[in-house]
Every structure is written in C-alpha cells, then in structure tokens.
Amino acid sequence: MNEVTIGICGLGTVGGGVLEVLSRNADLITERSHTPLRVVHVSTRYERKDLEAGGITVSRDYRDVIADPGVQILIEAYGGTDHAGDIVRAAIRAGKQVVTANKALIAEQGNELFALAAEHGVSLRFEAAVAGGIPVIKALREGLAANRIEWLAGIINGTGNFILSEMRDRKRQFADVLAEAQALGYAEADPTFDIEGIDAAHKLTIMAAIAFGMPLRFDAVYTEGISTLTPEDLAYADELGYCIKHLGMARQGEQGVELRVHPTLLPMDLLLANVNGVKNAILVEGDAVGPTLYYGAGAGGSATASAVVADSIDLARQLSANQGCTVPPLGVTPAAVRDLPILPMGEVKTAWYLRLTAKDEPGVMSQVSSILGAQGISIEALIQKAAKGGAKQVPVVVITNIASQSNLDRAVASIEALDVIVAPVTRIRVETLDGQDG
C-alpha cells in the first residue's frame, strides 16, 4: 500500500495537536484513508530530537518544508496572516495540497488563495477555520448541498459565550469574568478579537460565502462586541424569557445579504439559547431540510486537530482512491471492517430509575436499600411521598448509582418478593453522557 505524506509548518497548539492525533490514531486513520498518512517533515523553532528519531525531518525554516518534494499535503499551522499567507501561497505554487485552520487568513485572503489553488490544480481546505472540530463546513458544502440556505445563526466564539454564560449564571460583571477567562486560558492576553466579534466575523464570513455561493466579504460584516453588556440586561432578558448570546447571523433576503455579529436576545426554548460555556453551535435553515444544528468544541488544539486531520483524510482518500468510490460505505476499507464482540446486556452498566409500589408501612426503605446494597448498588436520589387520602400504598422512586443489569435484575427480583412491595418494579436506565460539557 502506498502512503500519503504530510508536512506541518508550525508545531504550536494546532500543529502539535495534529501530530498527536495522527500518531495516536494512526491505525484507524490508515483504515479510513485506504493508506497511511505519514508526517515526513515539520518546521518549528524548537529542537525536536524525539521527532527526528522517528524519521521526521525537523527544520527551523518553514520554506524547507514547502520545498520538500516528498511532502504531498502541507498543513499550515503557523498562525497569524503574514507568514501564514506566504506559506499557503508558496505551498500552492509548489503543487501541494494545503490544509489550514487559519480563519483570519481564509476570511481576509481566501478569494485570492482559492483562485491561486484552482490555477495550480490543488485543494485548499479549511474545515478547522470555523467552529474548530464541528464539521460545519462539510455540512454546508456537501451535506446540505441540495438546499437553498435561507439563513444561518451561530454561537461561534467560545470565549464570548463563556463570558456571557458566567455573567448570567453568577450575575458577574463583564470585566471580572474576562479576567477569569484570561487566567483559565480561554481568552487571549489581547481579547479584542474575541470580545469585539472580529473572530466571529471571520467565521461568519466563511460560512456565509459557502452558504450563499458568494465571495468572502469580511469587510462587509457589521460587528458589535459584548463588552458593554451588563448583568442587569442579562437578568431582564431572563425575566422576559430570553437569553443573550453573541450571535453571528447571515441571511439571504430579496434585498441583499445580511452579515452581522452582535449581542442578541434568543427565546430560551431554542436549542441555540441553551448552548453554554465555551461551546459553539450553528443553526442552519435550508429550504428542503428545514433547520439543522451543529454543536461542539469550537477551539482547542485537539478539537482543531480533529478537523485538520479530517481534511487531510479527505485529501488522502482522493489521492489514493482507485476508480469509483473514495469513501468506503462503513468509513473504513472493507478489509478493515472488524466483527467486534457485542457486550451482553447483563454486563451493560448504567444508573437506574426504579419506581416501587409499597404498602404504606414503616421499614420499606430499609429493606429495599439493604437488598440493593447486597448487589453493590447504592441510592443516589429518592422520592418518597406520604400516602394520599386513604391510600394503602405509596410510590417510592429511586435513582441508583451505576450497576450492571445482572446485579440490578437480582436486586429487583428480591425487592419484588418482599411482602411490602405490591406491584412489579418499573425500571428505566439513566445515562449522564459525561463529556458533553467536558
């Protein structure tokens, strides 16, 4: 099997993340790409003898990576727009496929860069430039390609959303939360790009261009920041049933396209209003599909690397494809489909909701909790209500800790055998899906 070779310019948060993901998931990525993706050359200002020992050429100068004829895909992870622009242009001219996470570069110089890429017959890919690891560029450009996109609205700056979430939930002042966000590393030392909406405007520019088939018009985006918002406004909005979000909004109307980033009140029952903390989400309205929403981590080395590597896999699939299909039906090459063992339900572990119907007598809970305890199951929450009117039986509702179905089966059988339990036990699994906010 052939391989596809990668060069990375810059090994900071993004470049380092890419290297880490490519190495950790190398086997999986090979199965998905038809071919191994091998990093052969990187540029960084630091010594990296560890990489050299692994056979990777390490250069101080990014020009050496671009000049390396052994590099097929060049990942620009340099940051900024000056050198990054030079890197991307030089790489395109050298006939490389190029991947970048650089939203400012694409939003401000994309029109010119895409033309250059077309001229040289290469791809310039930028999934990571919008909303980090959320594959929203792919959704807009491919998944929703059948639709006329009417509008899209996004929470596309995690720092700003974190600040607004904190201001509302803890009634804190803007400046106070900003200082904390800086200490936590969410916000840059110069937070202007985030809080004044420039970063969001970059992302909105890119999404709008794809949604509406128009050039990148960063110059035309109206931008209003969040620094003047007060906890009072957030509280009044709340009282009226709204949540204030820093929203990027693009709409295609009959008179023209709206491109705007500003604080916005959203009705609280919208899913988008419930996106909190550093997370991003984009709601897209298509004429055929209606509204669809994409949610996830909008920043961070690992999430950004997820998108950069996905772009690289797309390119590798094209570069290495035989005739016909480039994406295998189950995502991995047919030979790599593995008949994984299925876990029997008895061994599946979840927390449990149990509803018991008990005689209204003392001592019920002590018997129940002792039976549960014998199976290693503890009670995390409990509702026990007094009998209504002359009722002789009462409901008892319990949430347990995490237990296997086998253990729970045994406990429930013993509980149902109790004299004080007068009906079959209702049992429903509980999942906390840890990680959604992690």
Add this chain to the structure above:
Amino acid sequence: MNEVTIGICGLGTVGGGVLEVLSRNADLITERSHTPLRVVHVSTRYERKDLEAGGITVSRDYRDVIADPGVQILIEAYGGTDHAGDIVRAAIRAGKQVVTANKALIAEQGNELFALAAEHGVSLRFEAAVAGGIPVIKALREGLAANRIEWLAGIINGTGNFILSEMRDRKRQFADVLAEAQALGYAEADPTFDIEGIDAAHKLTIMAAIAFGMPLRFDAVYTEGISTLTPEDLAYADELGYCIKHLGMARQGEQGVELRVHPTLLPMDLLLANVNGVKNAILVEGDAVGPTLYYGAGAGGSATASAVVADSIDLARQLSANQGCTVPPLGVTPAAVRDLPILPMGEVKTAWYLRLTAKDEPGVMSQVSSILGAQGISIEALIQKAAKGGAKQVPVVVITNIASQSNLDRAVASIEALDVIVAPVTRIRVETLDGQDG
C-alpha cells in the same frame, strides 16, 4: 457541460420529494455539482403525463429504470425491503451508482449489498437512512474520521420523541398521544416500528457500524419500547431533574460494543434532553474532538430528499470531476460565485430590546410608546418596576416588534431627547429564529 442522469424507482413521499428538490433547486445544484443532475426515468404506478411532457420517461415497472442505459445514478425510493433489495442489487449489477433512504434495507442487508457494490465498482449511498436530513453519516464517516469514536447517543425516532414530549408537557397517557400522532400523520397505522424501537435500532445499527468500523449487526441490538412508560414516571423524572427520552446508544468498551435502544433518563441540562417534538439529534463522543451534536428533521419527504440529493451531488461531483478537487472551496464552481449585494444595516429588521433609564414620574411610557408608534414600532413586552428606596430614576425595559434599524435609530434619538430620560438607551437585537421547531 456534461450532465449526470438520474433514475428514480418509486415516487411516494421520498421519491416525490427528491423530484421536487431536484427541480426547484436545479440551478443551484448545477453550480454545486459542476454539472446538471437530470432525472431521465422514473417508475411509478400512477400516470404522470406532466413528467412525460418534461421529457422524463415514466415506467410502471422499476426494472425498466434499472435497464435504462441512460441512467447513471439510481435512487431507490420504493420502500420496504423485498422489492427494494431486488432494485438495489439489480442496479448495482447494472453498474449504476445507487442512493437509498431505506434504513431497514441497509441495516438488515447492508453487509451483503456493500460487498456487491464493491465487486461491481459502484457506490451505494444512504445518508438519508439515518436521521433524515441531518448529515450525520457524513459527519461520522468523513467529518470525524480523525477520531476514535467512544460512543454515540441519539434521539432517532421522531414519532417516539413527539409522544414522550407530549406525555411530559401535557401529562397525557401514551395511548392517547399515539392516537393523535397517528391522526397528525407522524405515526404509521401500525406504529410498532416506531414505538417498539425497531426503527431506531435500524438507524443505530448503521451509525454504530460506521463509528466503530464493524459490520451491520441489527440482530444484536437490544430494543425496548416506550409503550409502558406512564406520565407518572415522566413527572417523577422531572422532579429529580431528568427528562425521559427514547435513546439509541452505542458504546465501544474494552469488553465489547454496546448496542441498545431503550427509554433513558437524561439530566435536564444536557442539550440532548432539550430536543423535543418530532426532531432528531445525535451526540457523538470522539477522542480528539470531544462531544459534537447534530440536530434536525429526522423524517418527512423534503428533509429526506435533502439527504438523497446530497448523496447524488456527491456522486455527481465524483463522476464529473476533473483531476484534483471534487468539492469547490465555496461549495459552488468558481465561475458561479456571485457577488451578492449586502443589505445596509439600516435596512436590517429585527425585534429590539430597549432599556431606558427614566425619571420616576408619571407619563413616561405614554411619551415613549408614542415616539415608537410614530416609527411604526409597537411594544410586545414590558418591564417597569417601582423605584427602589429613595431612587429618583427607574429602569424601563421593552421588547419591540420587528423594526428596521433606521426606524429604531430615529425613535431612540427622540426618546433620548426626552426630558424624563436620563441616560443613553441600551439597545440589543432580538431574533426568534423561526423555523427551529417549524
């Protein structure tokens, strides 16, 4: 420019939706595909002189569509699994690219069908088979390809979710809501597939196979329905801070893969717990990106057509691509990028939140509402509080109807000129994003 030709077997909800979307958005789709997608042959049991007049061959027998050498992409929209399986197999053998929305067919016969497609060097695509118009197959297979998928959890049956939402919100019994869902057309006359989780199990089977690179194992999915849930359980769950959802869950653990569909309590602060009505959503946990969520319409002719046509566009992009990139950077071919007019902000219309600081005197609101009225702006909601302690000024908060920024600017200037207004007016836009639940 060449064209890519399409045949459709079956013109029911899905097939009819596909025809409608391909026709309505024909120009857009041509710009996105490099090439027109033209329907040349359909099979249906009804007369369709309108289609024949448009140059489309209409056959009674689907075999005629498959046998038509002029058809490049065959869309199976016949439904069921018996004839649909025959159609897909025959089309593959005839060397067609095949697109289907048929989840039962893919979940139950996919392993065999994919092998057959590989043997004949064609693609069999099925984005619409899971969660209708939400491009979640593409996200799993391409957008998240850099990740080891740890688990995924989905609300993937709209009928079931509608029933549970109604049971909770209106404290109604299962049978009662089911009858309504049937009357509304959400639920089939035989609702077993929906309420017993079989439909969800089909979709879970497909997602798990792609997420974990394993064969389709519909036979191995544990399935528990929602027909035994009571409004009492939903109310107790609510009291404990949970929402009950019919969840499909696939997890890759060290001991094996979990594949299960069952009622599940989810903590209310999870985004997934706030997906209500007929909507679908899937939360996917990847090792690099963390959690991402995909939300939208999981059924309906138009949403399903969105995905079927997206698959067709993907195929057309491959079939018609020159060397190099198949997906243009801005989604449409460079020549089709249009420099659309940008709407000036003065003409952008939104509702508005206004916070006024007024002297604690009578008559303030009448002056304010008269100024707003003169600009055609009315008040939709209002908070006016008594002055606290000895305060001489009070906040007045207003939500207006939809008004252009120019009109609002004029109104605010007049309001700020009032004697009784003692501070600049705070103004924030309000968006209702109508359509999220539409």
